[in-house]
Amino acid sequence: MKINFLIPVLFVITISLLSLSVRNQAPLSKLSEYGLFSGKLSDQQPAQDVVPYKLNTPLFSDYAEKLRFVKIPDGTHIDYNDSAVFDFPKGTILVKTFYFPVDFRNPAKGRQLIETRLLIHEEKEWKAYPYIWNAEQTEAYLDVAGETKQVKYIDEQGKTKQHAYFIPNMNQCKGCHNRSEKMSPIGPSAKQLSGPLDYGQGSEIQLTHWAQLGKLNGIPAKSSLPPAIIWNVPSTGTVNDRARLWLDINCAHCHRPNGPANTSGLFLGSAEKDSLRIGFRKTPVAAGRGSGDLLFDIMPGQPDKSILVYRMESKDPGVMMPELGRSLANKEAIALIRQWIKEMN
Amino acid sequence: MRCTLSILLCFIISIVSAQTEIRKSIQSRFIMAEDGETIQLDEGTFSIDATLSMEGKKNIIIKGKGLDKTILSFKNQTTGAEGIRISNCNNVVMEDMTIQDAKGDCIKAMNVTDITFRRVKAAWSGKLSSKNGSYAIYPVSCERVLIENCIARGASDAGIYVGQSKTIIVRNNQAFENVAGIEIENSLNADVYGNEAYNNTGGILVFDLPDLQLKKGGYCRVYDNRIRENNQLNFAPKGNIVGKVPQGTGILLLAANNVEIFRNEIINNRTVGTGIISYYITENPIKDSIYYPYPTAIYIHDNNYARKHEKATMHGRMGKLFRFKLKFGKDVPHIIYDGIPDEKLILTNGKYPPESRICIKNNKGSSYANIDAANNFKKISRDITEADCTHVAQSEVKAWDK
Known part of the structure; x- marks a missing residue:
């Protein structure tokens, strides 16, 4: 608790950082x-x-x-x-x-x-x-x-x-x-x-532009490029398109078959087609209190009964998803995911 | 007054920054550790405000000065889903320390080959609550897991939980006041012995669940354990499979296969000393077409059973089942089989082939019931002769060199 104890600690950190930068070229x-x-x-x-x-x-x-x-x-x-x-x-x-x-x-x-x-x-x-x-x-x-x-x-x-x-x-x-x-x-x-x-x-x-710079080879004709779906711009895609792409970038880095959340059996990549793996009426595996007393990851039609929404809304480090990188809830994205679940049947 | 306030403020700020510095110091050592290094932690209680993570290391020992001597407290944790996270490593030993009050799991190890927890206490220190984290000691997707002489307490799911792993020894631990004391889930080749599991909702669970990567566990031995007084009210959050475990469960085998249970003391678990059930009894839907929901090749022998002459739990779905369907009163059987068989396995003589049978033999003080859940509990049978058979012993999990 005292300042004089901080000094050796800071010293250790500095030394460690120095040794790291000496050992390798990067970082x-x-x-x-x-x-x-x-x-x-x-x-x-x-x-x-x-x-x-x-x-x-x-x-x-x-x-x-x-x-x-x-x-x-x-x-x-x-x-x-x-x-x-x-x-x-x-x-x-x-x-x-x-x-x-x-x-x-x-x-x-x-x-x-x-x-x-x-x-x-x-x-x-x-x-x-x-x-x-x-x-x-x-x-x-x-x-x-x-x-x-x-x-x-x-x-x-x-x-x-x-x-x-x-x-x-x-x-x-x-x-x-x-x-x-x-x-x-x-x-x-x-x-x-x-x-x-x-x-x-x-x-x-x-x-x-990347192709013109010579950095990207083999791009298809402009008409065959993927659509630019922007999650919060309705004109760029359907609710399903935008929700799936939002889940893809925010969740699927872990929740995919070769990602660190593969033990959950929940896969949120936008290419996933199996509704169970996307979470429809899927029971949680090791969610613990992350389940929020709810029974399914996604309960079609019922965002309030979907663990996915509960964990997006939570700010508790033991509950919230993603686990890292936020301390606030993303209200606008929650609204989109709620709408997506609500419109399912 | 203002003076005192500012002193107080300084004090608070210095505590907060000291927490951060301790965390940064330990975290830096976790990151910088060279292969083969021992990371020695000092004696004392250290308040840690974020997950400490170790990643991609080989042959590391993380060593404290003793259980309850080196204490890492995560009570003031503000970020991270677990206290300690060890991932993608090879041969990590964590020993002689206490990890407590993490916001999520206390210790999670993932994708580690050769992980040892020895003389580690992982606990939530306050009153039992569904707000406690899920797992105290939680290796998942690991190979060669050794958990010994550890203490796990207060988990709102399982104290010691081994999930989707292979080659496991869990021995001489104490698991108490958790929802599940020790749980082996979708895991292969586990020896669970010499443990004390008491005052949990359920003492020792061996489960196989659907929708997972490691589809089918089994080849598990549970022996020489003392499993007593597991009568804690279930405090798991709903939605979780352990939330369905009835208060008063000793051992529960859910859709488990090739499990041998022997020489255990299974004492005063008021609802079910040992339960053998299929996934259907959970009433959860099964959509996983590869999943096998029935328990088979179970051998329960030479255990010692005792219970007080009292009613089973009144709580939860299971409580209702006991009250309205099973009606055992105070004469609750020690061993219960749900009687939901895999019809495809049944031979013309009405039985499973010998290698798949549920065998129960030579237990002391035990009584039995097949509750015929497949036919709405119509023909409850307490005749144990239907389970009078034996299996060859499951093979030992050989200790690997540590």
């Missing part, structure tokens, strides 16, 4: 050392060979906004596929910076950068490294043990919000980024990158 101890950005680091302007991207329907992380970038090494490319996350070449770096705008209604008022996560495809496998931004917003430092930050902002409705934001530890990255116990990216797939982005010369389809 570097500061984000700036990767040269991923040009100009002021906090402006997050990508360097020449770094491409920004945006997912159609992203993972919810306590309303944090995210900036995403990818660096694919010179002379290498991805081969297109329309069903799974892209198979990125070795040396690829995926970059994701989490931030909160000061005022969600007015981006000009500035933002607080919280953390930047790097997913690096090293010689043997993918590795994840979390960097935490300093208070001055001049640099982000590698921190393997995770952290809790207080964040404050004005939300879309003009309400002031303040809450804890959890930065996962390095092991927890793999809690989600896990395919058959191998680290893996989750987001960048054809169905998530089929939407437009403005790279400075007006809006372009991202997949097409």
Whole structure:
């Protein structure tokens, strides 16, 4: 409890971090050392060979906004596929910076950068490294043990919000980024990158842009690209389409046959067709108090009797789903999933 | 006043940050550990505010200064679904410490080959509540699991729960005041012996459930255990299969196959000393076409049974069943078979083939009933001669080198 006890602890952490950065080439101890950005680091302007991207329907992380970038090494490319996350070449770096705008209604008022996560495809496998931004917003430092930050902002409705934001530890990255116990990216797939982005010369389809850069081979004609389904934009898909894609990105990284939640028998990938495996009238296995005294994962027509909804609404770490990465409930997504279950028969 | 307040505030802040620093310090050691390292934790009570996780390591010992000497308390946990999580490792030993009051499971090990828990206490310390976490010690999808000399208490599901794993030894543990004391679920080759299971809702459970990756467990021995006074009111949240276990259950075999139960002391469990039931009795729908819902090849012998002359539980569906259908009064049989057979197995003589039968032999102080649940409990039979047969002994799970 005393300060003098903190010193050795901090010392141990520092030494450990130092030894980590000495032992391997990556990770570097500061984000700036990767040269991923040009100009002021906090402006997050990508360097020449770094491409920004945006997912159609992203993972919810306590309303944090995210900036995403990818660096694919010179002379290498991805081969297109329309069903799974892209198979990125070795040396690829995926970059994701989490931030909160000061005022969600007015981006000009500035933002607080919280953390930047790097997913690096090293010689043997993918590795994840979390960097935490300093208070001055001049640099982000590698921190393997995770952290809790207080964040404050004005939300879309003009309400002031303040809450804890959890930065996962390095092991927890793999809690989600896990395919058959191998680290893996989750987001960048054809169905998530089929939407437009403005790279400075007006809006372009991202997949097409990547192909033009020579980074993506074998893309089909524009008419055969997957639809850009945005979970909260009704014109982009049916309730079923949008709900399934939302569950896919928010749940299926664990809840799929080769993911860490495969012991539950609940599989929420958007390609899953077996209604039992999606949770329809499926009894829980090891949900414990996560069941909320309810009998089925999804009770068609009855969101209030569906464990899925109960766990999305909970903020209790022993109950809530996903297990990590949020301390708030995603009200808008809950409304979508409720509607989806309600319209089932 | 203001002065005191600010001192208090400083104090609180320093506690909170100290918690974070301890957690970060232990977490960093879990992350940095070299293969073959022993991570020694100090004596003392440490308040931990988030899951501690170990991932992708080999040959690690996580060692405390003793059960109830090194205490990691997760009472103030704010994030993470378990206290300790060990995943995708090879040969991890956790010993000599107490893990308590996690928000979800106390200790979860997943996809670990060679996992040992020794002299570990995993418990919820307060009164028994459905708000307690599900599992105290929870290896799942593991191979070669050894749990010995551990204590599990307060779990709203199972104290010691081995799920979807292979090659398991659970010995000389104490499991008390859980919904299920010890549960082996969809697991293959387990030896459960020398344990004390008491004051749980159910003492020792061997279950096979549908819809899972590891479809069929079995080849399990439960022997030399003391299973007594498991009369705790069921405090599991609904929806969970253990929520259906009646108060007063000693041993329950649910759709389990190739299980041998012998030399146990099964004492004063008021509702069912040993139950042998199919999944149908749960009244849950079965949609898994590969799942086998019947118990077969069960051998219960040389156990010692005793119970007080009292009524079975009045609680839950099972309570209703005892009151309105079975009507045993205070003369409750020690061993109950639900009498829902796999019709496909029945031979022309009306019996299972010898290798599939339910055999009950040479138990002391026991009585028996087949409750004929298949025919709405019409022909309840207390004639144990229908189960008068033997099986060859299940083979021993050989201890591996530790």
